[in-house]
Amino acid sequence: MEDKKTNGSGNLLNIENLVIQYVSDEEVTHAVNGIDLHISAGKTLGLVGETGAGKTTTALSILNLVPSPQGRIISGKVEVNGVDVFKMSAKQLHAHRGNSVAMIFQDPMTALNPIKTVGAQIAEGIEIHKGLGKTAALAEAIKMLELVGIPGGRANEYPHQFSGGMKQRVVIAIALACNPLLLIADEPTTALDVTIQAQVLKLINELRVKYRMSMLMITHDLGIVAEVCDSVAIMYAGKIVEYGSLEDIFDHYRHPYTKGLFDSLPNIEDRQAELKPIKGLIPDPTNLPTGCAFHPRCDYCTEECKSGEPFARQVSETHMVRCNLYRETDRDML
Amino acid sequence: MEANSANTRMITTRKEFYRKFRKKSIAQELWGRFVKNKTAVLGLAIFIMILLLAVFAPLIADYDTVVIKLNIAERLQKPSAKYIFGTDEMGRDIFARIIYGARNSLTISFVSVAFALTLGGLLGAISGYYGGLVDNIIMRIMDVFLCLPEILMALAFVAVFGTSIPNLIISAGLSFSPKFARIVRSAVLSVRGSEYLEAARSIGARDFYIIINHVIINCIGPIIVQVTLYIAHAILIISSLSFIGLGVQPPAPEWGNMLSSGREYMREAAYLVISPGLAIFFTILSLNLLGDGLRDTLDPRLKQ
Numbered sequence: 353m354e355d356k357k358t359n360g361s362g363n364l365l366n367i368e369n370l371v372i373q374y375v376s377d378e379e380v381t382h383a384v385n386g387i388d389l390h391i392s393a394g395k396t397l398g399l400v401g402e403t404g405a406g407k408t409t410t411a412l413s414i415l416n417l418v419p420s421p422q423g424r425i426i427s428g429k430v431e432v433n434g435v436d437v438f439k440m441s442a443k444q445l446h447a448h449r450g451n452s453v454a455m456i457f458q459d460p461m462t463a464l465n466p467i468k469t470v471g472a473q474i475a476e477g478i479e480i481h482k483g484l485g486k487t488a489a490l491a492e493a494i495k496m497l498e499l500v501g502i503p504g505g506r507a508n509e510y511p512h513q514f515s516g517g518m519k520q521r522v523v524i525a526i527a528l529a530c531n532p533l534l535l536i537a538d539e540p541t542t543a544l545d546v547t548i549q550a551q552v553l554k555l556i557n558e559l560r561v562k563y564r565m566s567m568l569m570i571t572h573d574l575g576i577v578a579e580v581c582d583s584v585a586i587m588y589a590g591k592i593v594e595y596g597s598l599e600d601i602f603d604h605y606r607h608p609y610t611k612g613l614f615d616s617l618p619n620i621e622d623r624q625a626e627l628k629p630i631k632g633l634i635p636d637p638t639n640l641p642t643g644c645a646f647h648p649r650c651d652y653c654t655e656e657c658k659s660g661e662p663f664a665r666q667v668s669e670t671h672m673v674r675c676n677l678y679r680e681t682d683r684d685m686l
Numbered sequence: 687m688e689a690n691s692a693n694t695r696m697i698t699t700r701k702e703f704y705r706k707f708r709k710k711s712i713a714q715e716l717w718g719r720f721v722k723n724k725t726a727v728l729g730l731a732i733f734i735m736i737l738l739l740a741v742f743a744p745l746i747a748d749y750d751t752v753v754i755k756l757n758i759a760e761r762l763q764k765p766s767a768k769y770i771f772g773t774d775e776m777g778r779d780i781f782a783r784i785i786y787g788a789r790n791s792l793t794i795s796f797v798s799v800a801f802a803l804t805l806g807g808l809l810g811a812i813s814g815y816y817g818g819l820v821d822n823i824i825m826r827i828m829d830v831f832l833c834l835p836e837i838l839m840a841l842a843f844v845a846v847f848g849t850s851i852p853n854l855i856i857s858a859g860l861s862f863s864p865k866f867a868r869i870v871r872s873a874v875l876s877v878r879g880s881e882y883l884e885a886a887r888s889i890g891a892r893d894f895y896i897i898i899n900h901v902i903i904n905c906i907g908p909i910i911v912q913v914t915l916y917i918a919h920a921i922l923i924i925s926s927l928s929f930i931g932l933g934v935q936p937p938a939p940e941w942g943n944m945l946s947s948g949r950e951y952m953r954e955a956a957y958l959v960i961s962p963g964l965a966i967f968f969t970i971l972s973l974n975l976l977g978d979g980l981r982d983t984l985d986p987r988l989k990q
Contacts, residue, residue: 415888450889457888462881465900467907467985476899477889526889 362434364566365391365414365534370428372409372418379638383409385590386428389568391534396560396567398577398598400613401587402634407570408458410587411536414568415449416440433533451481454527455536456556459543460519464511470522471497471507474529481530496525500555517548521555528559535560535567541576553579574613578602583670586610589635589645596671606673608650644676652677719983726979732972736965740788747782754778754937762955771961774944775951780958783939784965790940791969794854795920799913801859806866807909813867814874815897825871828864836861836919837926844932854933858920869912873905907984914977918970925966941966 367389374381384406391397399407412418414430416437430437432453440448454477457463465473474493478484484492494504500521502514511519520540527535537556541549557580560567569581577584577598584601586594586609594607605611612630619625632649635641641648647657654676662676721727739746747753757777765772771780809828813821831839836858843857877883877900886896921941927933928942936943941962948958 417884417887446890446892448890449887450891455885455888457881457885459881463885465880465882465886465904467904468899476886476891480890480895523885526885530889 362392363390364393364433365389365568366429366431367410367414368429368431370410370413370430371426372406372413373424373426374422375424376422381637382590382640383423383637384413385640387585387587387590387592389585389592389595391566391568393533393566394564395582396569396580398581398584399568399570399587400572400574400577400584402572404634404637405587406590406637407587408538411455411538411568411570413437414453414534414536415455416445417449447481450477450532451530452532453534453536454530454532455538456520456523456527456540458539460516460523461543463523464519466511469508469510470514474507474522474525477526477529493525493529496529497522499528499559500525516544517552520544520548520552524552524556524559528563531563532565535565536570537567538570539572541571541573556580574617586613589637589640591645591674592672593646593675594671594673596667600668600671604667604671606667606671606678607675608652608677609646612649644674716983720979723979723982725975726982729972729975729979732968733976736788736969736972737792739785740792743782743785743789746785747779749786752779752782753786753939762951762958764955765957772955772957774948774958775955780944780961783944784941784961787939787941787944787962788965788969790851790934790938791921791924794851794858794924794934795917798855798858798920798924799862799916801855802862802866802916803909803913805859806863806868807870809863810867810870811874814871814878815901821871824867828867831861831864832868834861837923840923840927841932844927849932849935851934854924854927858923861923862916862920865916866909866912869908870905873908874901877901877904907981910984911977911981914973914980918973918977921966921969 367387369386369388370384371386372384374383387406387410389397389399389410399410401407409418409423412423413425414432414437416430418425425438432448435444435448437445437448464470471490471493474496475486475489478489478492478496479486482489482492490507494507497507498504502518502521502525506514511522514522520543524540535556540556541552544552553576556567559565560580567580569576571577581598583597584595585592586601586607588609594601594605594610596604601610605614609630612628615628616630618627630649635645635648641658643659644650644653644657644662647653650657656676660676662674664672664674665678667673667678743749755778757773760769760773760777761775763769763773763777769779769781771784774780774783806828809824813824839861840854840857843860844853847853847857883896883900886900891899924933925940925942925945928940929946931943931946933942934940936947944962945959945966948955948962951958
């Protein structure tokens with residue numbers, strides 16, 4: 353595989369003030385409400401949040417695949433390798449998708465076309481981006497299949513002949529076939545059972561390191577984050593509420609929501625301990641609370657939180673938190 | 687990793703590659719799956735036999751002297767070695783009329799279904815792909831047509847524009863179009879929302895490529911099945927129209943008008959109606975068996 357060089361030394365992915373809404377006749381869904389994310393070359397960012405926090409919408413926007421006409425990009429920009437994705441021509445976009453950014457989908461059962469052989473499906477991207485003929489692309493696809501640990505001879509079998517874990521390996525092979533600069537993994541292990549999860553994660557991480565790709569790992573599993581990520585963004589109701597290095601988040605978390613996420617993990621040392629779930633539910637994205645979106649569920653909520661939106665505060669050079677508790681001081685609350 | 691790279695190194699030449707991964711072409715593989723289905727093979731065999739008889743009819747009997755010429759001396763002959771299905775009330779060989787009738791029935795039904803598939807399929811694909819207002823307008827018009835029984839629509843058309851074979855084709859084609867529009871539309875819709883289209887987009891495939899390689903290929907199974915079933919249906923409609931005198935006009939042979947003229951002699955010469963009836967029965971049976979077999983063959987999930 354040839355190496356693609358990144359432009360200059362800046363971040364590979366820059367998302368600035370991104371706002372995306374889904375507009376229907378009755379209501380407006382505020383999916384993403386002004387987020388900033390950065391991934392530098394070769395690094396992995398974990399995007400963590402509950403279902404409906406806007407994680408997948410963010411991922412789709414990097415490919416400029418937010419479903420239209422309902423999905424609207426209200427403001428902001430997404431730069432990959434210095435080029436704004438929303439300003440790309442159709443031709444540039446086709447070259448961008450798959451070649452510089454590729455995505456691993458959540459559910460391998462539905463992400464594969466049931467009536468095409470897996471070899472043909474892997475070969476598709478290779479044909480499009482490397483300009484190879486069908487036979488050469490299929491030969492390349494077989495190499496990819498072997499790379500993800502499936503015997504090449506199974507290339508002319510259909511998806512239903514594979515198990516869930518194997519299908520996810522095929523999906524990974526499709527994503528990696530053109531050696532992208534950035535890999536988006538959208539909850540790649542959610543549809544798999546626990547024993548397979550570990551294998552698939554290990555595979556993704558090995559290949560990522562081998563081909564020096566950057567990765568955006570979308571998940572709601574903090575265990576996965578601890579294993580593969582360099583930095584972490586905690587997303588809540590379409591906003592990044594806390595952002596920092598793996599160490600910042602795991603050892604020095606500040607935001608009450610992040611605290612809630614860690615508290616709701618089972619404690620392996622004390623089996624009698626009760627779980628402490630975060631009270632309440634994630635707010636309806638068509639009708640977000642005023643002020644801080646988390647305030648109805650927050651134990652530390654003040655009057656101020658109900659009216660004014662909290663500003664992002666830099667706790668340290670790498671660590672950002674969006675909470676009124678950290679007005680000016682750096683004191684350790686927890 | 688070592689084992690994998692050894693594997694990749696094994697496939698070095700193109701010839702070797704073909705031997706290993708392309709043992710069978712897709713057509714061979716489909717055929718292999720098709721022949722496992724005995725009833726479908728039976729259907730195909732009957733249909734091919736009827737098709738061959740129709741195609742080679744001029745070699746078996748002469749149209750002008752045997753099929754349409756009056757021959758009163760030989761009228762209402764029972765089936766015998768000379769006339770295997772007997773002769774009708776005008777002394778014409780029923781077997782010869784049936785194989786010539788097959789030419790009419792099959793041509794009209796094939797062309798009218800092709801016509802319906804093109805028109806209805808196009809409208810359905812547009813509806814399904816674009817959705818919204820376009821979909822609503824097209825499908826509501828189709829709904830209006832669906833309200834009318836096919837036979838009535840065909841009847842009205844033929845009554846207004848006169849009975850001729852092109853008019854028959856257009857009338858049957860028009861009355862089938864809404865059905866094909868619905869089938870194609872639902873097939874396109876079921877594929878349109880699938881995640882694998884999104885996945886294809888995410889690797890940079892263009893819309894046209896996706897439509898050809900993912901949408902149409904996924905719709906082709908139900909369409910082929912419906913085509914075979916509707917050809918059978920078209921044969922019935924054409925025969926019915928001929929039966930009531932609005933289809934193929936005598937003396938040209940057609941199974942429907944043979945039934946119609948034979949029914950007056952049903953008591954003394956039942957073979958007059960039995961043979962065209964059986965011809966319709968076997969053609970439709972074979973097409974239905976074939977359609978079911980094709981559906982099973984084209985769906986790889988049913989592969990054993």
